[in-house]
Amino acid sequence: DGGITQSPKYLFRKEGQNVTLSCEQNLNHDAMYWYRQDPGQGLRLIYYSQIVNDFQKGDIAEGYSVSREKKESFPLTVTSAQKNPTAFYLCASDRGLGEQFFGPGTRLTVL
């Protein structure tokens, strides 16, 4: 089955801690994206990557970092510089025709 997997499903972070969210796809898509979803605000773009070893900042990149060493993988690190990281994080990919397909999400909570 082709698709996008995200792990873990739930993640808890202490103050001052960096955490990394995993995103893997086996759809052979070139482009991958990270979004943040807060109640009542829809999805906001954090980072995106159109090819391996290249990525661009989205609308809310401050406090986040990414890497794209393999086509299949696009991990997101939430750093201690992100002051309000509690949110639902969604990873997506597309094949270049505009349709984005989403993973199941990771819910991050700051303790």
Add this chain to the structure above:
Amino acid sequence: QKEVEQDPGPLSVPEGAIVSLNCTYSNSAFQYFMWYRQYSRKGPELLMYTYSSGNKEDGRFTAQVDKSSKYISLFIRDSQPSDSATYLCAMSVSWGKLQFGAGTQVVVTP
């Protein structure tokens, strides 16, 4: 002002009724339009994808795009309780960066 406006609802309808959802936008350069369905605590699922003005039908779902009015709609016929979800509109200038509406919560009551 947000680029994409969507009424958050909730929109409550009886089973079997038509659900009517819409989004307005301000950027006339948008040319790709999508509707996603999102169940609670799940990732969004792509329902409809359109490129041009006009109607597109897929089963019980019909998407409309009116570029002259900067307005898109989604209609769900013969609604079922399983249609209860949040519906997100999304649009882009070219493939890649999508702008999302805030989502409309729909509740279909038996």
